[in-house]
Amino acid sequence: MNTIIVPREWRRVAEEIKHGAKTGIILGRTDSGKSTLCKYLIQTWTASRVRVGYVDSDLGQSTIGFPTTVSLKIYDTPHHPRNDANPPYLQFVGNTAPDGFLVQTLHAVKMMADKSRQQGAEITLIDTAGFIDGPVARILKQHKIEMLRPQWILALQAGDEMEHLLKGYEKMGWQVIRLTCSEHVAARSQAERQKYRTEKYKAYFKHARLTDCSLHRVVFPSCILGTGERIDPSVLPNKLCIHAPNRPYLEKCGNELLIIADAADALIPVSPLKESFGVASVILIERDGLKDLLVGLNDDNNCTWDLAPSLIPTLLPAN
Incomplete structure (x- = not known):
């Protein structure tokens, strides 16, 4: 946080919604600073002894989890990058974008939000992907909000790029707080975003081994x-x-x-x-x-194990 100049309104909102809010969802276009805002809120609230659950639902550019998953981490102390390694809870979706995986994405977010409350989080933050344009994005965001029923929606905008969503939410009775994007958030190219995913894959599978499974x-x-x-x-x-x-x-x-x-x-x-x-x-x-298919292995409670899933070219019988 020392390297980022936090807008004054971020500080005001952090204090305003700290008490009485149980669930909040962060909306914004790609590179609007959603994850940065979440980190700031986590640091601010945990410094005041508030337990925070952070649900990262950005399938392609996940901050705490692995691409293709929705992840959850519980914070009792101020956020530190090293705390992002090996999140304790994962839910495998199977794609780096929600297109064609709307049901799986919604299911994963609901499971992680429920798990956050079960782990005693006083506030659960839902960080979303920068998928805001078009009918599919509207459907996904609307059902996510209806499902989670957050006390507030935090919207990061550079201009009015999300008003097609926000005005509708307000008419339906949801509390929307509009915030300006931090001027110090750096935009990343598509190539940089792909490189980020590749590095995440390499780090996750660094110690993976092949195994046969009947x-x-x-x-x-x-x-x-x-x-x-x-x-x-x-x-x-x-x-x-x-x-x-x-x-x-x-x-x-x-x-x-x-x-x-x-x-x-x-x-x-x-x-x-x-x-x-x-x-x-x-x-x-x-x-x-x-062959070489990425899979998620779930436990008896249907939560994805946090381990390096094997690449399983021999899962199927030869004949």
Whole structure:
């Protein structure tokens, strides 16, 4: 904080909302200073013996966590960069942007906000991504606010770039506090942001090791993989033969038939397969798309373990 000139209004707001607020959400465009504001608030409040939970939901430029995750850290003492290593709570989303992952992102934020309260945080700060333009951004932000029901919304603006969101929130009864961006926040190029993610990946996987895991020891919540009846392709009649470089992996579960083949352009007799197995859909996954795949491993409470997940090219059976 000694290297940043904090705007006077930041100091005023920190004192104003310190008492009585339980949850707050920070909105702003990319490079508006959201994370800087959060660090300032954490330092200010913990110096007054307020326990603060910091939920970092910026999937691509996470401050305390790992790209593709929503993370939580509880602060009892003033913020220090070294405290950002190995956040105690993570929730894997699986992408560096919320596009196409809205449900997963909302679920992860809710889990981390609930965990913050369970850990005794008096104030929970939700730091968001700079995703504010377009209908998808509006949907994500609106449902996040409805879900968290914060006592206040802190909006960092250089001009009026978020008024299309803020005026609507105010009409719905939410308390919005507008703040100007710090003049000392440095903008980063797309290349710099990509480099930041790469460095995060390298640091996280520095001591990672390869490991084999049986397909039937894990659960894939959004896929039938490992939950159905495996089918040996060698016993299929000629009219159901799947022409691919290597034998495909087949599994039937309920009304679906899963096929994992070496190439997406493998010749699949979809209609005969549906008729023969009595399924409504045939799902084809290219095996190469499952190699070097980043995954999150969750515990019994569905929280992601904070460990370096293995790159698992041998997770699937060879045949």
